[in-house]
Amino acid sequence: MAHVIPFKAVRPSRDKVGLVASRSYQDYSVEELRFQLEHNPFSFLHIINPGYKFQKEIAGNKRFQLVKNRYLEFKEEGVFIQDPEAAYYIYETVSRNQTYCGIIAATSVEDYEKDIVKRHEDTISHRENLFKDYLQTVGFNTEPVLLTYPDSAVINSISAEIKAERPEYEFSSLNRDTHYLWVVNDPDKTAKIKAEFDKMPAVYIADGHHRCASSWLLAKESEENNPEHTGKEPYNYFMSYLIAESNLKLYEFNRLVTDLNGMSKKEFLMQLDEWFRIENRGTEFYKPSKKHHFSMYLDGEFYSLYLRKTSYEFTDSLSALDPYILFVKVLKPLLGIDDPRNDLRISYLPGRNESFEVKKAVDEGAFAVGFGMLPLTIEEVKQIADEGLTMPPKSTYIEPKLRSGLTVYEF
Known part of the structure; x- marks a missing residue:
């Protein structure tokens, strides 16, 4: 009680x-x-x-x-x-x-x-x-x-x-x-x-x-x-x-990263291709419409990233969270963000702001790349809590x- x-x-x-x-x-x-x-x-x-x-x-x-x-x-x-x-x-x-x-x-x-x-x-x-x-x-x-x-x-x-x-x-x-x-x-x-x-x-x-x-x-x-x-x-x-x-x-937090960790744009896209099906959306504003879909803004263009589910294994409720997937498959292994709470190379923008805020931050040169996703649901948050798990930092803006x-x- x-x-x-x-x-x-x-x-x-x-x-x-x-x-x-x-x-x-x-x-x-x-x-x-x-x-x-x-x-x-x-x-x-x-x-x-x-x-x-x-x-x-x-x-x-x-x-x-x-x-x-x-x-x-x-x-x-x-x-x-x-x-x-x-x-x-x-x-x-x-x-x-x-x-x-x-x-x-x-x-x-x-x-x-x-x-x-x-x-x-x-x-x-x-x-x-x-x-x-x-x-x-x-x-x-x-x-x-x-x-x-x-x-x-x-x-x-x-x-x-x-x-x-x-x-x-x-x-x-x-x-x-x-x-x-x-x-x-x-x-x-x-x-x-x-x-x-x-x-x-x-x-x-x-x-x-x-x-x-x-x-x-x-x-x-x-x-x-x-x-x-x-x-x-x-x-x-x-x-x-x-x-x-x-x-x-509940809103999502967009992720903004200052650099590509020493990679060129082409090298970075090739690395992403292992885990995501990538589509170039050009200058068209793009926001994800489904779970496990991500948006990316890089070098003046939007991209859609669709998780390759045949390659990724869902083991518990945490592994199914989009902020976690982005962390373990992109931010940490590719961009070198080991500590997303304290690393100064990453910043967070509440999803209640429009997509152009991500575009603006990258276009102005403060960041190299920005990522977006759908917000989590209250059911996902409760399931994490019930299982005694913890979400990555800045998983929800409530x-x-x-x-x-x-x-x-x-x-």
């Missing part, structure tokens, strides 16, 4: 929420970040970029402590207020083309340890420990782990009932998305939501593997340092945003992407 419980969120006051909530820090260009910091004193970016106050770049533990200080200032000034009662939070975003709706809650770190919260990616230990130290110093988390669960008629019914009422928040962001949040603290409704999650044998990490792993590390360390540990302390949970599988949107500062979980 999945332990998903309500919690007392720290939230922006209703009149300031549209000013406080921000995109992920990494999503801002230098110019956008500077504009927000200069013109919006309520932006959550001031908390996670505390050096701006002193016009100085600050890193490490000193930065962590200043993040905590800025957060406490927001609470002291009444920008952030903690709810008096534990609640679930229904959060919905509406864009021109898509609506996402899920539940912000606290999920058990023990479930992560027991593989009830299932993962499909490897994590890097130094990043886990860095974020664990960050959490330990600041004492709060504002970026929920994105979890997904099988569609539930009960949760859908409760959500529809609650969404018929006036939301606590309703605001628009600069990208024209509209954001809604409802506070669910009615004991009967919270009990029904909890009971429904209790029935689920597993939930799956869609995005946020490192945040989840860091929360688990923090819980283990906190337990060791707390002789009065009961298992109910806030550090035994992490903030999550749970969304039904049917409401997730939406929704969540805003920071909307709800805060304190330890």
